[in-house]
Amino acid sequence: MGDQPETMRAVLLTGHGGYDQLSYRTDVPVPKPGPHDVLVRVEAAGVNNTDINTRIGWYSKGDGDPDDAGWGGSALELPRIQGADIAGHIVSVGANVDPGRAGERVLVEPCLRELHGETVQNFAYVGSECDGGFAEYAVVPARHAHSIKTDLSDVELASFPxxxxxxxxxxxxxxxxxxxxxxxxxxxxxxxxxxxxxxxxxxxxxxxxxxxxxxxxxxxxxxxxxxxxxxxxxxxxxxxxxxxxxxxxxxxxxxxxxxxxxxxxxxxxxxxxxxxxxxxxxxxxxxxxxxxxxCTGLEPEVFSNLVRIIETGAIRPLVAATYPLRDIVSAQRAFSEKSHTGKIVLDVAGSG
Structure with a gap:
């Protein structure tokens, strides 16, 4: 798929707290896929409650410094790139992944049963236990990058995962x-x-x-x-x-x-x-x-069933608004106002 750039645009979560913990950067190194991973060029990424809950440390049941604020019940590794909803294309693959997958249009399953080539004890979540889609590129386990064939736009697809x-x-x-x-x-x-x-x-x-x-x-x-x-x-x-x-x-x-x-x-x-x-x-x-x-961890058949339903056109995307990646704070503010129906999506590829 050609040479990849060395750096990318991304939003880094630098700590738990307010919007000041979100840092838009243009010099973040592009990640490299491990042996069982794929590198996805992110076209669009949805905004979710989990992004805000993770940022403010809502998942933590303790007092003081949130050492259990991740989805898996442990401390978040910071800085972290959030974004559980990823629609994009595979641009490169790890050594143990079929090279023919390069170029596939994919929708990423956000609830992970595998990470860094190893089975996760309970589950991990994209944007919490590993970097997510608020960036131009993201590394995800190949088994969780689901090929999808549809005429829907990338922004529409990112409203689903x-x-x-x-x-x-x-x-x-x-x-x-x-x-x-x-x-x-x-x-x-x-x-x-x-x-x-x-x-x-x-x-x-x-x-x-x-x-x-x-x-x-x-x-x-x-x-x-x-x-x-x-x-x-x-x-x-x-x-x-x-x-x-x-x-x-x-x-x-x-x-x-x-x-x-x-x-x-x-x-x-x-x-x-x-x-x-x-x-x-x-x-x-x-x-x-x-x-x-x-209900948090997905049953094994859920995401593949969802992809098939999307491909049949039996359900339709509901995109309330789109924002460029650099306007993540405005997107999260709009999300928190709860005046919309459906999803707010970051148009990562169209951010300029």
Whole structure:
């Protein structure tokens, strides 16, 4: 694929804290792939909650210096290039990778089971345990760079990996089928809007919890009904009204979600933007035979299934806004305002 430059543009996370910890640089060395890796020229990279949570040390359960602030429960190696969503092209490969893969258009699976040629004990995450896509080039394990054939743009493709794989993983873990009625909280965000589309693709009926201003857009995505996020769901739907809850919020109304589920209901969670500490009445859990699924590491089949769904055109990308790489702070500010539906994406190749 020709000679690669020695340096690249990238955003470095230099520590935990505010936006001042993000440093846009033009002199970062281009990484070199290890024997089991590929070097990807990043065309576009999505912005996610995990980028902000990692920056502020939200994953740490300790006090003081966050020595457990990575996804894997250990300290982050700084400086770190964040960015879990990577769409791009393979430009070179490691010694143990088929050289024919050079030139492939790829979508990168962000949840890694392999890193530096070794199996990860639990899992690692792109942009946390290794450098990610907020740069012109990124090294990723070859097995996690999935070839994709589609007419979608790079920016559109970059809206998929983190949000849609998280959504598909929760639906897979909760065993959602066409006979299920599913409630989705935080439904207008990247994961929530992805869940609506992917649950509908399975034939399930979807109820979305969102703000009034975003309700019409979510119904257009496939939600059969919407509920205001300031409302307790049982006030609208009653008790024992849904089979599955896909929760991204937590927060004050969380106990209501358990009352909402039918006996033998399934609850899947992959976020807590409304508050991570909630009261649990164990009697509700065991008397209703509920099943709880905490969802971070992807089931082995999830990402390859997602790629196939994208290639069929059964789901569509939702890109709310694009920013050049150098405007990472503006992109994260816009993301944190939560006034958008879908994804905010950095157009890395078009950044100039």
């Amino acid at each position: 983190c949000s849609y794989s998280t959504a598909e993983n929760m639906l897979t873990r909760a065993r959602v089928t066409s006979s299920d009625r599913v409630l989705v909280t935080g439904a207008s965000g990247g994961v929530g809007s992805a869940t609506i589309q992917l649950a509908r693709a399975r034939g399930a009926e979807v109820i979305a919890v969102t703000s009034r201003s975003k309700a019409e857009g979510l119904r257009a995505l496939g939600a059969m009904e919407t509920i205001g996020r300031e409302t307790r769901p049982t006030e609208i739907l009653g008790h024992d009204a849904v089979d599955v809850v896909v929760d991204l919020v937590g927060g004050a109304h969380w106990p209501d979600l358990l009352d909402l589920m039918r006996p033998s209901g399934r609850y899947a969670v992959a976020g807590a933007i409304g508050g991570h500490t909630v009261p649990l009445d164990l009697r509700t859990l065991y008397l209703k035979d509920l099943s709880f699924f905490g």
